Amino acid sequence: MLSIKNLHASIEGTPILKGINLEIKAGEVHAIMGPNGSGKSTLASVLAGREEYEVTEGEVTFKGKDLLELSPEDRAREGVFLAFQYPVEIPGVSTTNFLRTAVNQVREYRGQEALDAVKFLSLMKEKMKLVEIDQKLMSRALNEGFSGGEKKRNEIFQMAMLEPTLSVLDETDSGLDIDALRIVSNGVNKLKSKDNATVVVTHYQRLLDYIVPDFVHVLYKGQIVKSGTKELAMELEEKGYDWIKAEVDGASV
Amino acid sequence: MSKDNQILEEFTSKEYEHGWSVDFEADEAPAGLNETIIRWISAKKEEPKWLLEWRLKAFQTWQKMTEPEWANVHYPKIDLQALKYYSAPKQKSKPKNLDEVDPELLQIYERLGISLNEQKKLQGIAVDAVLDSVSVGTTFKETLGKLGIVFSSFSEAVHEHPELVKKYLGSVVPMTDNYYAALNSAVFSDGSFCYIPKGVRCPMELSTYFRINAANTGQFERTLIVAEDDAYVSYLEGCTAPQRDENQLHAAVVEIYAATNAEVKYSTVQNWYPGDKNGKGGIYNFVTKRGICAGNHSKISWTQVETGSAVTWKYPSCILKGDNSIGEFYSVAVTNNYQQADTGTKMIHIGKNTKSRIVSKGISAGKSQNSYRGQVQVMKRADNSRNFSQCDSLLMGDRCGAHTFPYIDIQNSSAKVEHEATTSKIGEDQIFYCNQRGIATEDAVALIVNGYAKEVLNQLPMEFAVEAQKLLALTLEGSVG
Numbered sequence: 080m081l082s083i084k085n086l087h088a089s090i091e092g093t094p095i096l097k098g099i100n101l102e103i104k105a106g107e108v109h110a111i112m113g114p115n116g117s118g119k120s121t122l123a124s125v126l127a128g129r130e131e132y133e134v135t136e137g138e139v140t141f142k143g144k145d146l147l148e149l150s151p152e153d154r155a156r157e158g159v160f161l162a163f164q165y166p167v168e169i170p171g172v173s174t175t176n177f178l179r180t181a182v183n184q185v186r187e188y189r190g191q192e193a194l195d196a197v198k199f200l201s202l203m204k205e206k207m208k209l210v211e212i213d214q215k216l217m218s219r220a221l222n223e224g225f226s227g228g229e230k231k232r233n234e235i236f237q238m239a240m241l242e243p244t245l246s247v248l249d250e251t252d253s254g255l256d257i258d259a260l261r262i263v264s265n266g267v268n269k270l271k272s273k274d275n276a277t278v279v280v281t282h283y284q285r286l287l288d289y290i291v292p293d294f295v296h297v298l299y300k301g302q303i304v305k306s307g308t309k310e311l312a313m314e315l316e317e318k319g320y321d322w323i324k325a326e327v328d329g330a331s332v
Numbered sequence: 333m334s335k336d337n338q339i340l341e342e343f344t345s346k347e348y349e350h351g352w353s354v355d356f357e358a359d360e361a362p363a364g365l366n367e368t369i370i371r372w373i374s375a376k377k378e379e380p381k382w383l384l385e386w387r388l389k390a391f392q393t394w395q396k397m398t399e400p401e402w403a404n405v406h407y408p409k410i411d412l413q414a415l416k417y418y419s420a421p422k423q424k425s426k427p428k429n430l431d432e433v434d435p436e437l438l439q440i441y442e443r444l445g446i447s448l449n450e451q452k453k454l455q456g457i458a459v460d461a462v463l464d465s466v467s468v469g470t471t472f473k474e475t476l477g478k479l480g481i482v483f484s485s486f487s488e489a490v491h492e493h494p495e496l497v498k499k500y501l502g503s504v505v506p507m508t509d510n511y512y513a514a515l516n517s518a519v520f521s522d523g524s525f526c527y528i529p530k531g532v533r534c535p536m537e538l539s540t541y542f543r544i545n546a547a548n549t550g551q552f553e554r555t556l557i558v559a560e561d562d563a564y565v566s567y568l569e570g571c572t573a574p575q576r577d578e579n580q581l582h583a584a585v586v587e588i589y590a591a592t593n594a595e596v597k598y599s600t601v602q603n604w605y606p607g608d609k610n611g612k613g614g615i616y617n618f619v620t621k622r623g624i625c626a627g628n629h630s631k632i633s634w635t636q637v638e639t640g641s642a643v644t645w646k647y648p649s650c651i652l653k654g655d656n657s658i659g660e661f662y663s664v665a666v667t668n669n670y671q672q673a674d675t676g677t678k679m680i681h682i683g684k685n686t687k688s689r690i691v692s693k694g695i696s697a698g699k700s701q702n703s704y705r706g707q708v709q710v711m712k713r714a715d716n717s718r719n720f721s722q723c724d725s726l727l728m729g730d731r732c733g734a735h736t737f738p739y740i741d742i743q744n745s746s747a748k749v750e751h752e753a754t755t756s757k758i759g760e761d762q763i764f765y766c767n768q769r770g771i772a773t774e775d776a777v778a779l780i781v782n783g784y785a786k787e788v789l790n791q792l793p794m795e796f797a798v799e800a801q802k803l804l805a806l807t808l809e810g811s812v813g
């Protein structure tokens with residue numbers, strides 16, 4: 080579904096991603112871990128098409144298409160979803176209204192009919208249950224004054240509404256309380272199917288107890304320096320990153 | 333919720349969409365401004381002598397005045413002698429009712445999306461259609477007449493209700509008020525007149541649609557709204573003009589009078605031709621709008637959405653004379669390309685316990701300049717007066733400017749005046765967030781801007797709100813990304 084080959088990207092002339100290779104197949108869950116500043120969010124942003132990042136080398140194909148050729152909105156319409164590490168506030172625009180615009184633009188691109196108000200609201204109701212999000216948040220301005228956890232939950236609610244094929248969850252677990260973590264993870268699991276794939280970026284093994292990954296990758300200094308299964312996450316939890324850093328830095332000296 | 337979406341769906345065309353004009357035979361005054369022209373206009377309208385004299389007095393006053401230069405707008409001097417001061421479509425005979433109006437004229441309004449056919453009426457809205465210097469027709473006159481409400485063209489009111497016109501004309505905006513008001517008083521052509529008698533709540537929105545069609549003609553309309561004790565009315569004004577290379581002058585006067593316990597809501601969506609991308613052409617919009625809360629517990633509320641004009645100079649104001657009276661001003665002013673707007677309000681607190689609220693949302697894009705100018709004045713007698721002002725500016729790009737000029741003058745120590753101001757930029761991260769959810773950039777801008785202006789747009793009647801949101805989106809097209 081997604082194939083990343085030798086991806087290099089920089090921001091304002093500073094190289095951040097330095098040759099990422101990653102293959103993701105439908106039905107899989109991949110976890111990406113790695114120390115602060117290693118480039119995890121950058122990778123997510125580059126996949127979503129954020130303009131500030133310049134791709135200097137490499138290629139990304141998504142469902143057979145050259146992803147890097149597409150505008151950010153077309154990537155979203157093709158099924159790429161990014162749950163932001165820091166969701167953005169849009170004053171005066173209700174979550175409901177925002178999502179109705181989004182859902183209908185995505186549907187239009189996919190050749191589906193626009194949802195009328197009634198159908199849209201019933202879809203909302205159904206998806207709201209999935210992540211147990213409070214109805215009251217829906218009529219408030221998007222993310223404005225939302226608590227950290229509410230913002231994260233709202234990201235997954237949006238994911239449920241947009242039914243993406245590739246979801247990248249950037250530290251969705253941070254800021255969630257213990258119950259919320261379970262509820263939101265269950266939501267993500269229910270959205271899983273053999274046709275879609277999930278990438279979870281996280282610092283904590285705890286999330287991976289709920290959303291069980293097929294593969295775990297460690298990103299360090301803009302490269303995937305280690306890949307394994309969920310046992311790798313346990314090892315990292317126990318030992319931290321120093322041993323990996325030593326391996327990599329030692330090798331490169 | 334559906335409001336925003338309707339906009340996004342309807343929002344397709346790219347340029348100023350009302351830029352067309354229609355050729356028809358017109359009855360025009362020769363170019364120039366002098367006493368003879370004023371007599372000519374007055375005669376054309378078969379006005380009573382007192383009105384002619386009033387005009388001439390205004391003209392004399394105006395001759396002694398100079399064009400104001402304090403506003404933060406720059407434009408070449410207008411040659412007032414090169415303008416024509418009257419242009420009316422030739423009609424075979426004076427139409428007695430809408431059925432007799434030349435269908436060609438009605439079509440102009442159909443094309444603007446305004447039906448003057450009462451059967452196909454805009455839901456619950458009575459319309460007075462003003463084309464260049466004259467009113468083409470007014471709908472629902474009979475229905476309203478049964479309640480004692482007068483809603484007609486100004487010219488017609490001069491003939492049918494001279495005592496009312498004489499009593500209130502110039503009572504809120506005296507002819508000596510300012511340069512453009514004096515000019516308007518001398519040469520005003522037509523406009524709307526509304527009178528709501530004591531105790532009547534007007535059951536529908538009253539609306540005037542101004543359209544400039546003729547070239548080289550100034551439009552000087554005059555609107556007078558009077559609400560007697562316990563009366564209520566909501567009045568809407570819309571306007572468009574053809575796309576022309578030269579600048580055209582529009583200098584209107586609006587007067588509102590609210591008696592005891594009366595409430596008047598006045599909403600405008602101003603969409604005069606703003607000029608092209610390079611700043612060529614466009615309307616100069618120099619307007620004086622003022623209301624007086626004459627009676628106790630009266631209320632006047634101005635809501636304006638300013639998207640058009642090359643230059644806008646406009647300060648809808650409230651004189652809060654009655655005790656416990658309330659004045660409100662809600663404004664969204666958008667400027668793009670080379671547009672300039674200097675707009676705001678004045679709240680003059682005279683009575684006790686008077687309250688005013690100002691919410692101004694400026695949006696600047698391109699190389700435009702957008703200024704808010706607001707005055708809050710609390711007089712000696714105005715015990716316990718309150719004012720709250722919120723002035724926000726939103727910038728798109730870095731070649732535009734936003735300026736805020738608040739003037740506060742307080743002569744009573746019990747007054748409470750609050751002023752808040754913010755300046756923000758449309759964030760790349762907000763647009764990216766929308767993009768990431770599948771929303772195209774233009775639509776993202778529309779969404780963000782409409783969210784920003786929501787507090788003001790919410791004040792508008794539904795049909796107008798939809799129109800206004802569409803206009804905001806259109807005005808800002810291509811300004812990001």
Ligand SMILES: Nc1ncnc2c1ncn2[C@@H]1O[C@H](COP(=O)(O)OP(=O)(O)OP(=O)(O)O)[C@@H](O)[C@H]1O
Binds near residue numbers: 118122
């Ligand atoms: N404009 C910029 N100029 C230079 N460096 C930048 C710029 N923006 C981001 N960076 C750097 O890019 C690196 C990667 O950042 P990124 O947000 O991708 O890290 P991350 O792996 O997501 O970290 P975290 O775990 O803290 O979320 C960081 O070192 C960051 O400081």
Ligand SMILES: [Mg+2]
Binds near residue numbers: 120249
């Ligand atoms: Mg990050």
